[in-house]
Amino acid sequence: MDKKRLWEELSDSYKSRHRKSKELFDRASQYQIRGGSHNLRLFFPFPIYVVQCSGSKIRDADGNTYVDFWQGHFANILGHNPKIILKTINSYLRKGQGLINGFPDIHQVELAELILRQTEADKIRFTTSGTLATMYAIMLAKAYTKRDIVMKVGGGWHGSQPYVLKGISQYDKGLNKLESAGLPSGIDLMIVVTRFNDKEDLEEKFRNYGERIACFILEPFIGSGGFIFANRDYLQRAKELSLKYNSLLIFDEVISAFRFHPGGVHSLYRIKPDLMVLGKIIGGGMPMSAVAGREDIMALCSPEAKAEQRVKFEGGTFSAHPASILAGTTFIRYLISHDSDIYPRIGKLGAKVRKGIEEIFAQHGFHVKCTGYGNSIAENSSMVGVQFLRDGIDRITTPEQILDPEVCDVELREKVFKLAMLEEGFHIFHGYGAISSSHTESEIQASLDAVEKIAKKWRKRNIPRM
Numbered sequence: 101m102d103k104k105r106l107w108e109e110l111s112d113s114y115k116s117r118h119r120k121s122k123e124l125f126d127r128a129s130q131y132q133i134r135g136g137s138h139n140l141r142l143f144f145p146f147p148i149y150v151v152q153c154s155g156s157k158i159r160d161a162d163g164n165t166y167v168d169f170w171q172g173h174f175a176n177i178l179g180h181n182p183k184i185i186l187k188t189i190n191s192y193l194r195k196g197q198g199l200i201n202g203f204p205d206i207h208q209v210e211l212a213e214l215i216l217r218q219t220e221a222d223k224i225r226f227t228t229s230g231t232l233a234t235m236y237a238i239m240l241a242k243a244y245t246k247r248d249i250v251m252k253v254g255g256g257w258h259g260s261q262p263y264v265l266k267g268i269s270q271y272d273k274g275l276n277k278l279e280s281a282g283l284p285s286g287i288d289l290m291i292v293v294t295r296f297n298d299k300e301d302l303e304e305k306f307r308n309y310g311e312r313i314a315c316f317i318l319e320p321f322i323g324s325g326g327f328i329f330a331n332r333d334y335l336q337r338a339k340e341l342s343l344k345y346n347s348l349l350i351f352d353e354v355i356s357a358f359r360f361h362p363g364g365v366h367s368l369y370r371i372k373p374d375l376m377v378l379g380k381i382i383g384g385g386m387p388m389s390a391v392a393g394r395e396d397i398m399a400l401c402s403p404e405a406k407a408e409q410r411v412k413f414e415g416g417t418f419s420a421h422p423a424s425i426l427a428g429t430t431f432i433r434y435l436i437s438h439d440s441d442i443y444p445r446i447g448k449l450g451a452k453v454r455k456g457i458e459e460i461f462a463q464h465g466f467h468v469k470c471t472g473y474g475n476s477i478a479e480n481s482s483m484v485g486v487q488f489l490r491d492g493i494d495r496i497t498t499p500e501q502i503l504d505p506e507v508c509d510v511e512l513r514e515k516v517f518k519l520a521m522l523e524e525g526f527h528i529f530h531g532y533g534a535i536s537s538s539h540t541e542s543e544i545q546a547s548l549d550a551v552e553k554i555a556k557k558w559r560k561r562n563i564p565r566m
């Protein structure tokens with residue numbers, strides 16, 4: 101049987117079990133482009149419309165229940181709708197706090213103190229999304245250095261803003277293309293793409309463009325580029341080269357901050373960026389992000405900054421929204437006070453899943469490797485990516501490999517395996533996703549049993565291996 105037939109079979113079965121979602125999708129599509137506002141959520145043939153979420157589970161409009169490893173774009177490290185957040189928000193709403201009021205308050209002070217302590221940054225400013233925060237961080241870097249070029253890595257996703265929409269996922273003998281229309285003219289030349297974890301390429305790019313590079317922005321744990329940690333000596337070299345060429349180093353920790361320990365990955369590696377971008381987990385399930393870093397750079401967004409260098413990192417009706425601040429403070433306090441329970445446990449479950457999936461597929465003749473592995477510095481990784489590899493490739497270490505259809509079967513991972521796992525009661529992302537503290541051992545084991553059932557079925561039906 102070929103993959104196309106398998107996909108059609110899975111789609112038919114999916115359609116028959118999701119009639120209400122289909123109705124909602126058709127209705128939504130009358131008003132919204134492809135029925136929604138975020139393309140990642142609108143998977144094919146149509147997304148499930150969710151009516152209730154709690155802990156590890158989600159329930160859809162048709163009454164199907166799934167164990168969810170997407171967990172709110174990986175933000176929900178304690179699972180969906182954790183009681184501590186619901187309780188906090190409810191109690192503050194009753195006290196007349198929580199909705200937008202347009203004033204600073206004590207909670208914002210406390211959250212700033214808390215995050216700065218955990219991240220060892222000097223100053224912080226809050227905004228509403230990772231996208232806005234990376235844009236502001238880059239504007240600060242451009243203003244501070246008075247330079248034009250932004251360097252990023254191939255496979256790096258920093259949100260949908262003009263300075264970074266190049267070399268993300270469209271593999272074309274490499275990752276180096278602009279990936280959006282509608283960008284300012286000339287932007288292509290203002291974004292230089294280098295290879296993740298490749299010191300030689302980084303050195304070459306700095307040699308060629310160093311005097312013009314305002315900043316090098318990268319994720320110390322790359323997310324959409326495939327769940328891979330940066331090597332320590334690579335980050336160290338990035339720091340040295342940034343210093344040498346007087347450009348700024350920005351760590352985008354939107355996924356990684358508070359995912360592997362209660363702080364940023366940079367503290368584990370003991371490499372301090374000039375600026376860092378935080379998001380997802382720090383909002384406790386609410387929209388929230390922040391730029392934090394060196395005081396002399398952050399000061400450029402002050403109304404007292406010199407006019408020619410002043411950065412309009414201001415405004416935002418909903419920036420530092422009271423409910424987000426309350427949720428974030430509650431969440432981060434909880435993560436700090438329970439860190440020795442949460443992180444080793446979800447890290448151990450991550451290790452079990454990665455090993456289990458590789459073994460199961462190998463037993464059934466499929467060549468599959470997982471990504472998301474921790475290392476000796478960041479041990480507790482709760483992230484799992486699943487890569488269906490071409491025979492003969494043993495290790496998968498770069499976003500280029502993960503995004504190259506000649507190396508990894510991207511369609512099998514993102515479409516077919518996703519529907520197959522949904523059929524078994526698991527909602528996965530990039531082959532699996534993020535484990536939260538709400539996932540139980542038995543749910544994790546059940547997810548491996550589901551993988552086994554699928555691998556067995558695929559072998560029996562002769563699904564072509566790459």
Ligand SMILES: Cc1ncc(COP(=O)(O)O)c(C=O)c1O
Pocket residue numbers: 173228229230231232234257258259260319323324352353354355379380389
């Ligand atoms: C590493 C990274 N940076 C930035 C962003 C953008 O954040 P947001 O979706 O909150 O705008 C994301 C979103 O997934 C991300 O993964």
